[in-house]
Structure formats: structure tokens, C-alpha cells
Amino acid sequence: TSVKSRFAKSLINCHKGNSTEDILYHLDLGTKTHNLPAMFGDIKFVCVGGSPNRMRAFAQFMHRELGLAGDGEDVADICAGSDRYAMYRAGPVLSISHGMGIPSISIMLHELIKLLHHAKCRDVTIIRIGTSGGLGIKAGSVVITDTAVDSSFQPRFEQVVLGDVVVRSTELDKDLAEELLACSREIPDFPTLIGHTMCTYDFYEGQGRLDGALCSFSSEKKLEYLRRAYDAGVRNIEMESTAFAALCGLCGLKAAVVCVTLLDRLEGDQIRASHEVLWEYQQRPQRLIAALIRKRLGLGPALLPAD
């Protein structure tokens, strides 16, 4: 299913009397100021992640992996007119930062999906590459999400619309998850698993950390909660996956979430690994996505490590 065919209905429903111009405010792009079909019509892969620097590094990495002309070091920020998000492209791959948390990724996704619609993109695959806390798996493991769940371990996203709660499915593309797992098996020393990902609204109290500015529970209560999450199938915890799955699903985008774990939350709360170790961990989702894209494009397995 293309973005357009699934997405046109809701757009048409909404833009009555307002269809002359669409300003994608937080991306600093618009239908009158930019030729979106010329700029983005050939995009087939969209990768999103929280950190602007990481998404710039991913675009540079993909530039090399795709064998494009030049070294890709001078990749330009397409959203340079706004400091809310950063956007880069390498061939058919768009790399965009979304900041931290559901509200921040939701704003970006609404405007990205409208961009893909205005640009008449078709058959787009979208993947979130992120960092997360692991549950009962060793730090550095890559988790491919089968189902995004909320803090009650339920596969749902609660969206407030005009003050009322609307519950939405957080299903992700199962074939894409399996395709990613198969790609991971071709990369040596690359611990990867498929599991549930828990999405929270907060990094500290919301994820049962004891080391926030506020803490109203004991270490025992924390571990009891995290063990219940593990027993429910949760293998990592982050802050965007349920909204990402719900919005992409409703708009007909084939979507996946691939996060590396920076620590095992059953063993602690603080992220104590060195910058060098954390940097290598953060490259792992990028390497897996590069392998998938190279395979899709018939370029063979990924060879270069990200840097």
C-alpha cells in the first residue's frame, strides 16, 4: 500500500477550504515554498531516530554504503531553517531526527507523512533506529520490535482527540521484522532478537528508575515491575514506539522499530558505559538498516562499519 492511497482520505477530510497551501511548520518546508515531488518523490526508505547528530552520521554512513559520489561528509540539513528537527538524504534514503518522547516524534511524523503524500511517494518503508534500556538481555543487544506496548504491557496507543481518549493499534509490519532478523544473522558478532518494546512517557519514574529528581518507590517495587514487564515479553524500553507504530499503521506505512540496548535495567538505572562503547552500540541499528537497504537494492551485504 502506498502512502498516498491510504492517506489521501484523511487528508481530503481535513483540508477543506485549506488546500491552497500546506506549511510543514516544524520542518520549515511547504507546498508553495518547496517542490516536494522533485525533492522527495523518489524516497523509498525513511529512517528516524532521536538524536540529530546520529541521524546525520547515519546519512553519511548510507552515502558510503550506497556507493554514492563524494564522501558524503558535507550532507546538508534539509530542515536547516528550523532547529526542531534535522533531515538529511542519501539516495532513496531519508534520515530524520525526532527528538525524545511521543509528542516530539508525533509532530515530526504528522509533517513527514504529509510531506510523503505531497511528494507522491509510493511503497515507502519507515524504520525507527533508536537507543533503549534492555530487560534481561546484555547491553549492546539489538531488539527488533514485534509489538510496541504501553506501561501496562498492552499493545495500544491512547491518543487524546478533542479531550477524549481514542485507543489505537500498535501493530508493526511482521514481514519487515523477520526480514530484519534475517539480515542480522548475516552480520558476525551481532546479538539480535525480536521482542516486545515498552514505550513510556518518562525516562525516570515512568521507567521505574530510582535515580531521578523524584522517586516514590523502593528498589523492590521497581524490580517487581520490571520483572512483570519481562514476563509479559518486554525486552527493551524506550519512549516513541507506540505512537510511531500507531501513526505509521493508520497511514499505511510499512514500519519497524530497531533499538540497541545501552544497559540491562534489571542490573541498574544509570548509563555508565564509556562514550566509545555507547557510540559503537548506537551504530548497530544503523548497520542493520544499511544491510536491509543494500539487500533491497541488490547491492549485497553491508561491509563497512559505521563511523
Next chain:
Amino acid sequence: TSVKSRFAKSLINCHKGNSTEDILYHLDLGTKTHNLPAMFGDIKFVCVGGSPNRMRAFAQFMHRELGLAGDGEDVADICAGSDRYAMYRAGPVLSISHGMGIPSISIMLHELIKLLHHAKCRDVTIIRIGTSGGLGIKAGSVVITDTAVDSSFQPRFEQVVLGDVVVRSTELDKDLAEELLACSREIPDFPTLIGHTMCTYDFYEGQGRLDGALCSFSSEKKLEYLRRAYDAGVRNIEMESTAFAALCGLCGLKAAVVCVTLLDRLEGDQIRASHEVLWEYQQRPQRLIAALIRKRLGLGPALLPAD
């Protein structure tokens, strides 16, 4: 009340066995790697806002307003080792970006409040300076929040702790709000009012916009909701105030929220003003906070326009 006296209890409750080092991960600061009392012990004002560029401009503006040596153009990002947040200081004023939405500001506030605690700061005033959508007031108006309310117009913040919802008060400092209003009256051509601020988890469906990627309601239903918000006392809508009020209140920080309105939501959804007009609007909360800080420090009324 100082940060420390109110805050120590919860910290001590939480850091059993973990008190040797505290890593403020998203700020790239820590108690072993940085001398936090030397770096921040004299901070008396903390200003936070969504955009990193805007908070850098605010630090440069305050540098001039405080008559500090040099032009302040070369102000350094104290969190340069992380691209999650940007932090600058000008004399006793700390200026920090928090990104968009409750989860993003919550992470920053947890680590900021621990920073203020470790630095032994006392009698700190914290103010969020932001942008917002107005309700029934003209674009460019500055709203000083008396009460932050949720999407049901209730003065509460629902924090999920270990999977359970905990309801917290969103009360802000009434004396500080009145002091800010008095400062605004000394600035010519400076439309300012005190009102309720509605905080949502989403910019599009959550604020009743018709122009998102998804839209499941009519223009009539949207206007009915926004008019109910107006009748409940809401004068502007943004995405951080309830969590900001709740967390600062629980930690004993005197807090205020000062946002400029970029449009009147009763008249439309898209932000269509020019970059120049929007830039001038965004300077208004900065000018008001500068006036307050100059008054508190006995420097007289602010004279320079922000640039």
C-alpha cells in the same frame, strides 16, 4: 524554600547504594567528571524553552542586559557533549533547551533539578519561556500562566509510576506571576495577560488541528472544543506546562510559564506569519524575563530589544 531542603529527602530516598556518582546522562554532566558547585553554585535564575537556537539567543541577550564583559556572542554550550539539550549561562542566569513535549522536558528537568541540588544552589527561580497557540487573543500576545491544565481543562498532571497513574498538582507561583505582569506593564506596546494554559501531548489531533496527517473530526467539533477551553479560562495551548509545574512544584522551585501566542486558534490551525514576525514574537517572553531579572538584581528596567 531552597532546592536542596525540599529536594534532599527524595534524593536520599532514592540513592541508597548508588550515591558515589551521579551521571546526568542527557546533559553529559556528572558529579565525578564536573565540579558542579563551582560551575553552577551561584545560579539564581533558570530559563528553559523548546528551541536550542532560541535559548542560545536568550543567553546572548541576557549577557548584554546584565552588562557582562564581552559581547556574549561566543557563549559556550555547557552540554556540548550531548545533542539532546543545549545549555548556556550568563552571570546568574542559566538558559537551557528542553525540546518539544512533556517527556522531553521531564528528562531535562529531572537532570537539571539534580544538578541544582548537587551544586547546592539556593532560592532558584525557574521560568519556561515558550511559544503557543492563543485562544481568543491576538497573535503576539504574551500569556503568563496562572494554572496549567490538561486536555480536560483540569489543573492536574498524570504521571505514570510503575504502571500506575499518580495525579499531581500543576500549581505555579502566584506571586511570581503577578511580579511578571507588573514588569510587563512597564514595557510599551507589550500585550500581556494572565490566564490558564492548556498542555497537550500532541500538536495536531491533541490540539484540535484539522491539518495533521490524520484527522477524524469536523471543523465544527474542533471549534466547539476550543470554545469550551476558552470558557474554562484557557488562553493559550502548548505542550510542556503541566509537567513543568508539577515537577518544579514537588521539588520546591518557584516556577512560572511565559509563552507568546503565534496565532489565534479560533481563526486557524497553520502558523502563517513571516519568519521576521515570528522572530519578533519569540523575543517578547525573553524581554519580559530580562525585565524581571534586571529588577530583581537592581539594574532598572530593560532597555535593549532582543536580537
